[in-house]
Structure formats: structure tokens, C-alpha cells
Amino acid sequence: MATMGQLWANTGSTLATLMFTYTIFRRWFPHVGDYLEPFFQRLFSRFYPYIQIKFHEYSGERFKRSEIYSGIQSYLSRDSSLRAKKLKANTTKGSKSLVLSMDDREEITDEFESVTVWWESKKVRTTRQSFSFYPAADEKRYYMLKFHRRDREVIIERYLEHVMKEGKMIEMKNRERKLYSNTPGQNHRNQTKWSHVTFEHPASFDTLAMEEKKKEEIKNDLVKFSKSKDYYKKIGKAWKRGYLLFGPPGTGKSTMIAAMANFLEYDVYDLELTTVMDNTQLRSLLIETSTKSIIVIEDIDCSLNLTGQRKKKEEEDGDEKKAVEKKMKDEGEKKESKVTLSGLLNFIDGLWSACGGERIIVFTTNFVDKLDPALIRKGRMDKHIEMSYCGFEAFKLLAKNYLDVEKSELFDEVKRLLEVEEIKMTPADVGENLLPKCEGEEAETCLKRLVEALKEEKEEAKRRVEEESKQKNEEEEKKKRRKGKEEEMKANKEENKKKIEENGEEEH
Numbered sequence: 147m148a149t150m151g152q153l154w155a156n157t158g159s160t161l162a163t164l165m166f167t168y169t170i171f172r173r174w175f176p177h178v179g180d181y182l183e184p185f186f187q188r189l190f191s192r193f194y195p196y197i198q199i200k201f202h203e204y205s206g207e208r209f210k211r212s213e214i215y216s217g218i219q220s221y222l223s224r225d226s227s228l229r230a231k232k233l234k235a236n237t238t239k240g241s242k243s244l245v246l247s248m249d250d251r252e253e254i255t256d257e258f259e260s261v262t263v264w265w266e267s268k269k270v271r272t273t274r275q276s277f278s279f280y281p282a283a284d285e286k287r288y289y290m291l292k293f294h295r296r297d298r299e300v301i302i303e304r305y306l307e308h309v310m311k312e313g314k315m316i317e318m319k320n321r322e323r324k325l326y327s328n329t330p331g332q333n334h335r336n337q338t339k340w341s342h343v344t345f346e347h348p349a350s351f352d353t354l355a356m357e358e359k360k361k362e363e364i365k366n367d368l369v370k371f372s373k374s375k376d377y378y379k380k381i382g383k384a385w386k387r388g389y390l391l392f393g394p395p396g397t398g399k400s401t402m403i404a405a406m407a408n409f410l411e412y413d414v415y416d417l418e419l420t421t422v423m424d425n426t427q428l429r430s431l432l433i434e435t436s437t438k439s440i441i442v443i444e445d446i447d448c449s450l451n452l453t454g455q456r457k458k459k460e461e462e463d464g465d466e467k468k469a470v471e472k473k474m475k476d477e478g479e480k481k482e483s484k485v486t487l488s489g490l491l492n493f494i495d496g497l498w499s500a501c502g503g504e505r506i507i508v509f510t511t512n513f514v515d516k517l518d519p520a521l522i523r524k525g526r527m528d529k530h531i532e533m534s535y536c537g538f539e540a541f542k543l544l545a546k547n548y549l550d551v552e553k554s555e556l557f558d559e560v561k562r563l564l565e566v567e568e569i570k571m572t573p574a575d576v577g578e579n580l581l582p583k584c585e586g587e588e589a590e591t592c593l594k595r596l597v598e599a600l601k602e603e604k605e606e607a608k609r610r611v612e613e614e615s616k617q618k619n620e621e622e623e624k625k626k627r628r629k630g631k632e633e634e635m636k637a638n639k640e641e642n643k644k645k646i647e648e649n650g651e652e653e654h
């Protein structure tokens with residue numbers, strides 16, 4: 147493909163003649179030159195068929211690097227590393243790897259819809275009046291885009307948008323992902339603020355132990371969501387999706403969130419509701435979240451008083467004392483936070499929808515039936531995922547990940563215990579048993595330890611059932627006795643009343 151230099155060679159001689167004539171003319175007739183300048187410019191543009199656009203590294207705010215410049219740099223990085231002869235390696239803030247870009251005065255060509263464009267990386271020296279310790283600051287860099295004027299429409303209307311979009315995507319892929327958490331600030335209103343660390347959780351869908359079919363379904367759902375910008379726009383819905391993860395402790399809810407974030411390459415915002423003072427604060431925190439992020443509220447049942455339905459039921463059941471006690475306890479705990487259920491719902495439905503980019507919100511809970519149905523209805527929590535005890539398929543994956551074992555005689559025994567005996571053990575406990583406890587511990591030993599633990603769990607479960615039924619019997623017995631006593635007291639009362647009445651009649 148012809149470089150800009152070669153193309154210049156063709157038009158060069160004509161332009162050189164013109165330039166020469168123009169310079170001589172200006173020298174000899176400086177005043178007439180001013181009048182004729184527009185004419186010469188028109189003449190140049192007739193012979194020079196290319197349009198140039200400059201993209202400066204720093205524009206507007208002096209110390210803020212232009213987003214457009216870094217977008218172009220990322221966009222060109224792929225082609226630059228393949229084709230440019232001189233490269234520059236940069237480490238950009240927040241980027242997890244080196245970004246290779248073409249060095250100053252390098253040029254590469256790009257093609258878009260059969261149109262060729264030329265990108266050149268340029269540098270100019272500016273002279274400063276004042277003394278500076280930073281000589282590099284006197285150099286201004288920019289990218290120069292050149293294209294034929296017949297392609298103006300394609301470039302202005304589509305190519306530049308394509309460059310920015312692709313550049314952003316490459317930047318997103320390259321960036322270091324973050325885990326944000328809200329911490330109370332030191333200011334007078336104690337406003338909570340996001341603080342962040344690098345998100346480096348190793349969990350992935352490959353290491354997550356759950357049925358393959360279920361895993362695929364979740365992955366497909368995530369992919370579909372992340373690619374549906376236009377679809378969400380078409381149906382007039384905010385580009386967001388809610389997931390509710392529920393299940394006993396240790397079944398992998400938090401691990402699943404990390405796997406989701408790694409899968410989509412999203413940031414994670416871990417929202418601790420109890421430190422948020424009120425709905426207004428909640429709103430401002432959420433507005434600050436960036437696009438392509440997962441907002442997580444763990445143990446939602448503990449974070450807020452969202453158990454309205456259940457409380458009502460307890461009161462109806464006549465267990466008033468318990469309900470009052472609970473209310474007092476709740477009030478004590480919630481003295482700090484005044485975030486309400488309706489505040490939370492508004493955030494999910496309203497404000498949230500006004501934020502442009504894609505966001506996923508995940509709630510986790512150990513007790514799904516504790517939650518108010520309004521919170522978890524479809525549209526708010528679109529997908530409910532049950533994380534359950536370890537099945538045989540999940541066990542096989544853990545054995546492969548933890549011990550690198552795909553087959554063993556003990557597998558049949560584990561299968562029998564999990565499927566026939568229906569022993570319930572969380573993937574966290576299975577993993578703990580499979581984890582070698584000392585250097586060089588045999589896989590078979592770890593598997594045996596798991597089998598033993600499963601058997602113990604069976605005995606434990608039996609004991610628990612017995613204990614529960616014993617407790618139940620005792621309670622029933624107590625109830626019966628109390629009822630008997632009450633009836634006896636009632637009978638005594640009746641008798642006394644009767645006696646008093648009889649005595650009264652005799653006196654008369």
C-alpha cells in the first residue's frame with residue numbers, strides 16, 4: 147500500500163513549484179501577498195487533495211491527557227506493533243500491560259470500508275519563555291490523520307466513531323480492573339465514598355463447581371446481556387440486569403460474582419448498605435459507579451430491614467413477643483443507616499436507569515424467602531440462581547482442580563454418598579477436605595478424607611434430626627402441660643366464682 151510519502155512524490159512537484167512561486171511573490175510584494183493569500187490557499191487545496199485532522203495529546207485542561215488521543219493510541223497499538231518500524235512502550239496509569247504505540251514520526255496506514263487513511267505520530271517543539279525543570283513538557287505530541295477528500299463522509303461519519311469505539315474496547319481489555327468498596331469518609335457529614343484496590347480474584351467459570359448445564363446457561367445470559375446495547379435501547383429498557391444468588395453459606399455465591407466479573411471483565415462495586423446513611427447517599431454512591439461494572443450487595447437480608455412480609459406473618463401467628471423483640475433489635479442495629487426498602491427499589495428502577503452504560507447488580511442471600519417479594523420480582527432481579535450443595539458433577543470438577551484427578555475407585559463411593567445417601571456438603575467443605583494438608587500428600591489420601599467426612603456428615607445429620615425431633619417433642623410436651631395447667635386454673639376459677647355466687651345467694 148502506498149505510504150503518504152509516495153503519494154506526496156506524485157503531487158509533490160506541482161506543489162513545490164507553487165510554493166516556490168508563492169514565497170518569491172510574498173517576498174517581493176508583501177502587501178499584495180496579504181490580499182492574495184486566500185486565492186493561494188484555494189489554489190493549494192485544488193492541488194492538494196488530502197484532508198488532515200490533528201489530535202493533540204493534551205488539549206483543553208493543561209495536565210489532562212486527551213481521551214481521544216489515548217483512544218487513538220490504543221486503536222493503533224495493534225497495527226503499530228505489527229507494522230510500525232519504530233515503537234514506543236508505555237505503561238499507562240491503570241493499565242495492566244504494556245501499550246505499544248508507534249514512535250514519533252512513524253506512519254501507518256489503515257483501511258476502513260475500502261478507504262485508505264494514514265496515521266502519523268508527530269511531535270513539535272514549543273519554545274517556552276520561562277525556565278522549566280521538565281524539558282519534555284516542551285514537546286507537544288499529536289496524531290495526524292490524513293485521507294482523501296472524496297472520503298470525507300466515510301471518515302467523519304463512520305471511521306472516527308469506529309476508531310473511538312475500538313480504542314475504548316482495547317483500553318477496557320487492557321485496563322487493570324478494580325474492586326470498589328464504600329467506606330465512611332472523614333468529612334463533617336460522614337459521607338461514604340468509594341475506595342478501590344486492584345481486582346485480582348482468581349475465580350473463573352472453569353474453577354466454579356456447579357452443574358455444567360447451569361453454568362453454560364449463566365454464561366450465555368451474561369454474554370447476551372453484554373452484547374445487547376441496541377436491543378435494550380430498542381425496547382426502551384435501561385441496560386441493566388439483576389441477579390439474585392441464594393443458597394447456604396459456602397456454596398459459592400461470592401465466588402460466582404468474582405467469576406462473573408472476570409468473565410465479562412467488569413469492575414466490582416461491593417456496596418455495604420449498613421454504612422450508607424440514607425437514600426440520598428445511596429443515590430450519590432450509585433451515580434458514581436462506572437459503566438461495565440457489577441454492583442454487589444451481599445447478604446441483603448442482613449443489610450436492611452427488608453423482611454416486612456415475614457414480620458407481619460410472625461405477628462399474625464400470635465408470636466408478638468418475638469416480633470417486638472426483633473423490631474427492637476433491628477432498630478438498634480439500624481440506628482446508623484436509614485436506607486429504606488423503597489429507597490433501594492427506587493435506585494434499582496429509577497435513577498439507575500438514567501445511567502448510560504451497562505451495569506449488573508447482584509444480591510446474595512442465605513434466606514431467599516426472607517426477602518420482600520417486591521425486591522426480587524423479575525425486572526428487578528431478573529435471574530434467580532440457586533447455589534446448592536455439592537453434587538457429583540461439581541465434586542468431579544473440584545477433584546480435577548484441587549488434585550488433578552479425573553478417575554479413582556473412590557469416586558463411586560463419593561457418588562453413592564452424594565446421590566444415594568443424599569448427604570449435603572457445601573463445595574467449600576468438599577474443597578477443604580480435598581486440599582492437601584502437607585507437602586506431597588497423595589490424592590488418594592485426600593479423597594479418603596473426603597469420604598470419611600461425608601460419612602461423618604451423615605452421622606451428624608442423623609444426630610441433628612434426632613435432636614430436632616427431641617426438641618420438638620419436648621416443646622409439644624411443654625405446651626401440653628401449659629395448656630393442662632391453664633385449663634386447671636380456668637376450672638378452679640370457675641369453681642371459685644360459682645362458690646362465691648352460691649354464698650351470696652345463701653346470705654340473701
Ligand SMILES: Nc1ncnc2c1ncn2[C@@H]1O[C@H](COP(=O)(O)OP(=O)(O)OP(=O)(O)O)[C@@H](O)[C@H]1O
Pocket residue numbers: 353354355356393394395396397398399400401402512533572573574575577
Ligand atoms: N461452587 C464452588 N466452586 C468452587 N469453589 C467453591 C464453590 N463454593 C465454594 N467454594 C470455595 O469455598 C470458599 C467459600 O465460598 P464463597 O465465599 O463463595 O461462599 P458463599 O456462598 O459466598 O458463602 P456465604 O454465604 O457465607 O457468603 C471459596 O473460597 C471457594 O474456594
Ligand SMILES: [Mg+2]
Pocket residue numbers: 399400401444510
Ligand atoms: Mg459470600
